[in-house]
Amino acid sequence: MSHTAPAHTSDTPATQATQAMAWTPSLNTGDARMDETHQEFVDMINQILATPEEAQLPIYKAFLNHTVEHFAQEERWMLATGFSADNCHAEHHATILETMRVVEAHYLDTDKQIITRLAEALAEWFPGHAASMDAGLAAHLKSVGFDSVTETLADPSVIQNVTMSGCGSVSCSS
Ligand SMILES: [Fe+2]
Ligand SMILES: [Fe+2]
Numbered sequence: 001m002s003h004t005a006p007a008h009t010s011d012t013p014a015t016q017a018t019q020a021m022a023w024t025p026s027l028n029t030g031d032a033r034m035d036e037t038h039q040e041f042v043d044m045i046n047q048i049l050a051t052p053e054e055a056q057l058p059i060y061k062a063f064l065n066h067t068v069e070h071f072a073q074e075e076r077w078m079l080a081t082g083f084s085a086d087n088c089h090a091e092h093h094a095t096i097l098e099t100m101r102v103v104e105a106h107y108l109d110t111d112k113q114i115i116t117r118l119a120e121a122l123a124e125w126f127p128g129h130a131a132s133m134d135a136g137l138a139a140h141l142k143s144v145g146f147d148s149v150t151e152t153l154a155d156p157s158v159i160q161n162v163t164m165s166g167c168g169s170v171s172c173s174s
Contacts, residue, residue, distance in 0.1 A: 020046045021123040027130050031138035033148040037070050038130060045126075048119045056115045057107065064100050071097065074137060081146050082159040089133045096125075 021042050028035050044063040048056055071093035078087060103118045145154035153159065 020049060021126075027127060029130055029135040029138040031141060031148050034074070034134060034138055037073060038126075038134070040066060041070055041126065045119050045123050048115060049123075053112045053116055057104075060104065060107070060115050064097075064104065067100065068097065074134065077141060077146065077148060077151070078137065080151065080153070081141060081144050089137065092129065092133065096122075 023039055023042055027038060027042070029038070044059070044066060048059050048063060051059055071090075075090050075093065078089065079085060083089075100118065103114050106114045141148060144158050146152070147154070
């Protein structure tokens, strides 16, 4: 790489001082399909943070749709492997989605900085969620022989007596 980074010139909008969120090995959950979705999630946060605030809405809407799918995917896997529908991991997802929808409304109303603030907050929130609830789910999927690519259990009888209201291997106290 011989060329240098572009200089920050005065005609470049300097509205985005935020650092990009790096993908680090600590974000890996042990489930490749989940990790792929998570990499997309991180990429979209970075895309938002690299976009001037007045142009963020279309990216934000795509990010919200992606997050709906991301969370629905995990919740589908939970239901397929013995979690009750009202488990606390799903409740955490619902809280995040509710916040994301409120943020869209506030952005449309008057607050053009709120999407940036939320993206920063999600960048802070995500590593903890990935390392606890998502990694716990990934470990549970492995332990019951669930294939997240085909979304099938090697032996469906293994979860007949499993009813989980918690988050798998992690506590729900947070
Ligand atoms: Fe996740
Ligand atoms: Fe999750």
